[in-house]
Amino acid sequence: MKKRLLCFITLLTATISAVTLTNNVKAATKWNTSKSVTKEENGIKYSAYLTEDGKESWIYRIKLSRKLTKLKLPEEINQAKLTRVGYGEELYGEGHDSYENVFGDTIEPWHGCYGTLSNDDKNKRAIQQIVFPNTVNQIEAATFTGMTKLKKLEIPKQITKVPAYAFAKCTSLTKITFAKNMKSISSNAFLHSNKVKTFYCPKSNQTFAVRKGILTTKSGKTLVLVPNRMKKITIPSCVKIIRKKALNGSQATSIIIPKSVKKIEKKALEAKKITKISLSSKNKVYKMKHNCIYRKSDGLLVAVLVKTKKINIPSKIKVIDDTVSVMGKIGTRNEVHIPKSVKKVVEYWMFYGDATIYFHGMKPPVIESQYDGNEFTALPIYNSVYVPKKAKKTYIKWAKDRDGLEWHDLHTF
Incomplete structure (x- = not known):
């Protein structure tokens, strides 16, 4: 009886796994990326993929052979309704470290590259408006990055997500109207689109609203x-x-x-x-002192306003981690004075690579890292560091114990 029951459970598990695998395969192969189709009209060439059933199309590349002020996307490609726009994640390959916009420009925001001086630049930069068919329900990351003449944007009503860098560096963009079905938006979707003064969101949207x-x-x-x-x-x-x-x-x-x-x-x-x-x-919950905001309950440093050369962290601060907001510009000319009250610092905790750091405690704070054994990455190894003269050996040992620096150039005060 036990053997029969075991066989039944094994068979049931295998069946469930097979169904799950089949469903995942179906989801993964919705788009036939092995065969690209094209559509050319009015000096614009659209490259697209179709779904396996041929009912939907996805424009992943646009090539312009002339200047135009309005880009009106087609409602269909090869009689398949347009539902997706942009160079999708599955086209990059494993471990990609950059994006591509729909015009084929390489986008690397972390290196200041927004595709403003690359492929089809003159033609792309003439576009002031994009008109989407209502069938579009998906826009990829960085799809329209670098469209410096784009002035007005009305996101298609079926769009539920505005992804990372979707409209970054659109430096002429002033007005944005969100879709009524939008449910999520990346914080960097409009990064460096610095003329955007306000947002508009229909009252029918059930997730978001615009206030002031x-x-x-x-x-x-x-x-x-x-x-x-x-x-x-x-x-x-x-x-x-x-x-x-x-x-x-x-x-x-x-x-x-x-x-x-x-x-x-x-x-x-x-x-x-x-x-x-x-x-x-x-x-x-929060209090402000010395241009610093901290949480009262546990002394977590939340934000620092850089107004003077010398930044004095309040003695109420006990923890500094990687959630700190830096307001204003910070550089090597600034001094950050860490009081002895700080008992813990967390990886990429503050002013990483910027400012000169002064530790005032005779005993160094505890270091935490998100990766076990890599606590040395939380050391201020790219900063000039000053510690109390009598505590120099203690701080050098602190660093060595974490496979960090010997700090021959560690300064004292």
């Missing part, structure tokens, strides 16, 4: 994204959470944080041009 030009969740409890050109940011009093990198690319010079805010996520306030920040004294 700022994109929030429908309830208003979460601030999602701030348009880059907005100079003075006043966070609505209904906001409780400021989402990760919500100010990504922001050109704002000032920000007001209300008492309602209970959670500030990773690098949520980071922006290079901010010179003034105001945090409500009635906020129960």
Whole structure:
């Protein structure tokens, strides 16, 4: 009986696995990427793939042979309705470290490469408007990056996701209307599109809303994204959470944080041009001192406003990690003074490679890394470092024990 039961369970497991594998294969082979089809009209060549059933098309490349101010995408390719646009993830191959826009330009934001001076440059840069058919429901990462003359954008109503760098470096873009079905947006979707002053979102959208030009969740409890050109940011009093990198690319010079805010996520306030920040004294979770914002409950450093050469981290700070938002510009001329109250630092914790670091504690803080055994990566190995004269040997041992530097050039004060 036990053997029969074991055989039955084994057979059932194998059947479920086979069904799952079959479904995954079907999902993976929805698009026939082994055969490309083309469509040419009005001096534009579209290269596309079709689904296995031939009912949908996906434009992955556009080649322009002339200048045009309006790019109107076709409703179909080879009688297959257009549903997808952009160079998709499955076309890159394993371990890719760059993107391609729909015009074939290489996009590497981490190296300042946005495709503004490459393939079809003169023709691409003349486009001021893109018109999508309502059938489009998917746009790929970096699809329209570097379209420097694009002024107006209305995202297709079937789009649910605006991915990374989708409209980055579109430096003439001023108005963005989101789709009614949009459910998610990357914080860097409009990176360096610095003329975007406000967002528009239809009331029928069930996920997002726009308040004072700022994109929030429908309830208003979460601030999602701030348009880059907005100079003075006043966070609505209904906001409780400021989402990760919500100010990504922001050109704002000032920000007001209300008492309602209970959670500030990773690098949520980071922006290079901010010179003034105001945090409500009635906020129960966060406090501001010496131009630093920290969490009262555990002394976690949340944000630092760089206004002077010398940055004094408050003595209330106990933890510095990689979630810190740096507001303003930081460089080697700046001094960051870490008080003895700081007991723990976490990998890529702060000003990595920038500023001169002063540790004031006789005992170094504990280092944590997201990778076991790689704690040396959390050491300030790319910074000039000063420690108390009497603690020099202690800090050198601290580094050596983590397979870090011998620090022959470690300075003392």
